[in-house]
Amino acid sequence: MYRAILIDLDDTILDFGAAEHVAIAKTFRDIGLEPTAELLRRYSEINLSQWEAFERGEITRDTVLIRRFELLFQELGLPMEAQPVEDIYRGYLGIGHYFVDGAVELLEYLAPRYDLYIASNGVAATQYSRLESAQISHFFKDIFISEVTGHHKPEKAYFDYCFAHIPNFSRDTTLMIGDSLTSDILGGKNAGVATCWFNRDRRPGRADIVPDYEVKCLEELKGLL
Ligand SMILES: [Mg+2]
Incomplete structure (x- = not known):
């Protein structure tokens, strides 16, 4: 018992999947990126790979939050800072459930x-x-x-x-x-x-x-x- x-x-x-999906789409729009299915899928893959590295103890949580955007922007060839984007995303994530x-x-x-x-x-x-x-x-x-x-x-x-x-x-x-x-x-x-x-x-x-x-x-x- x-x-x-x-x-x-x-x-x-x-x-979380639903909340994340809405928050990340809003975030991409805010920074001028159209949240296409392809962009959302690629973000999701990169994000998951970073959280898995975190679970294995290879990187810190703070690194995950920034690096997922850094890696995505690198891949897209966009000269964008990751931290302000993470801040926007964090704001949206906190308000949806x-x-x-x-x-x-x-x-x-x-x-x-x-x-x-x-x-x-x-x-x-x-x-x-x-x-x-x-x-x-x-x-x-x-x-x-x-x-x-x-x-x-x-x-x-x-x-x-x-x-x-x-x-x-x-x-x-x-x-x-x-x-x-x-x-x-x-x-x-x-x-x-x-x-x-x-x-x-x-x-x-x-x-x-x-x-x-x-x-x-x-x-x-x-x-x-
Ligand atoms: Mg869970």
């Missing part, structure tokens, strides 16, 4: 039954702003944003920080839910808690990162918990 549940934010509760299907219903179901905690990798100001915009903070006993903790998923130090801030914490009664095998599930496993992979897009699994549970939609979690 679980008592504490750590829940990832992006693409588990809030649809879109829920993953069933997210609010799930939180309403879980909140009276479990102690819920947000466990999110991300930029603190943006994540707080999105939580505020989505008006879901009251569902959670505490919010653990990687930038504030000084570590990020899947690092064990990140989970140690969370566990130290959970009253009467016990590994046996704690569950980590998230959409990322490489940050949420790997991190939870390394930290010694049960894990549930929210695999909305039905991606193939990995033999080396096997979750305790897997669900395709948030609704399924109610049957599990």
Whole structure:
């Protein structure tokens, strides 16, 4: 029986993909670039490659935020500064929120039954702003944003920080839910808690990162918990 549940934010509760898509298209328009499907796809590839390098511990978060635009502008042959563009994007990202299907219903179901905690990798100001915009903070006993903790998923130090801030914490009664095998599930496993992979897009699994549970939609979690 679980008592504490750590829940990832992006693409588990809030649809980051939708928020990102709107914010990046607005940003490109602001700097005079037409946000074509091709431009958005290429940005998305570069962005993902940088976040993967971050997860592997090769570069810092601040480097990711700037380098994704630097690499894109280099590729397009545009003599543009990355920082002002990142600032515009950050502003747009903080004001939009879109829920993953069933997210609010799930939180309403879980909140009276479990102690819920947000466990999110991300930029603190943006994540707080999105939580505020989505008006879901009251569902959670505490919010653990990687930038504030000084570590990020899947690092064990990140989970140690969370566990130290959970009253009467016990590994046996704690569950980590998230959409990322490489940050949420790997991190939870390394930290010694049960894990549930929210695999909305039905991606193939990995033999080396096997979750305790897997669900395709948030609704399924109610049957599990
Ligand atoms: Mg996520």
